Each structure stands twice: as C-alpha cells, then as structure tokens.
Amino acid sequence: MSIITLEDAKAHLNVTGSEDDYVISAKIAAAEAWIGAYIGMALDNLDAFPDGPAEPVKEAVRQLIGHLYENREATVVGANAFVPPFGVIDLLGPYREIVL
Numbered sequence: 527m528s529i530i531t532l533e534d535a536k537a538h539l540n541v542t543g544s545e546d547d548y549v550i551s552a553k554i555a556a557a558e559a560w561i562g563a564y565i566g567m568a569l570d571n572l573d574a575f576p577d578g579p580a581e582p583v584k585e586a587v588r589q590l591i592g593h594l595y596e597n598r599e600a601t602v603v604g605a606n607a608f609v610p611p612f613g614v615i616d617l618l619g620p621y622r623e624i625v626l
C-alpha cells in the first residue's frame with residue numbers, strides 16, 4: 527500500500543493532466559521502495575508506524591518523486607551517479623533503523 531497517493535504526488539509536482547499518471551505512479555513506487563530500504567523498514571510497517579509514516583518521511587518521498595520525475599535518465603556529474611535531493615537524508619535520519 528502506498529503512503530503517497532497519485533493525487534498528492536501530482537499536487538507536489540504541480541501536474542494537472544493525466545497523461546503522466548503511469549510515470550508518476552512508477553516514481554511513487556520507486557521512491558517508496560528506495561526510502562524503505564534506506565531506513566530499513568517498509569513504509570507500510572504498522573509496528574514501526576502504527577499511525578502511518580510521519581510527515582517528514584512522506585515529505586522525503588515527495589521530494590524523491592520530484593527528483594525522479596524531473597531526472598528520468600541516469601546521469602553522471604562529477605563522481606556521483608545518484609545523490610538524493612537536498613534534505614531527503616536529513617528528513618529520514620530520525621527514522622532510520624541502525625543495525626550493528
């Protein structure tokens with residue numbers, strides 16, 4: 527189950543038409559999977575998020591969706607092939623599960 531609806535993502539992206547709905551839906555799935563892997567738990571984990579994911583986690587998903595939507599092809603600038611948008615890592619820090 528997705529924590530960000532298509533309507534929420536489109537509002538964040540300022541997209542009003544429906545021609546990119548499939549692409550945006552794919553970006554939602556990719557962003558949620560990446561963030562779930564980064565923090566070490568699924569975003570629909572009811573034990574970790576009994577009231578649903580916190581707003582900073584949702585905002586990180588929105589920002590990553592925006593990044594993926596605007597940058598649809600892999601690019602290399604300098605030495606980094608992928609760097610999450612500024613602030614995403616900071617938003618997720620408190621929710622990351624640290625495994626030693």
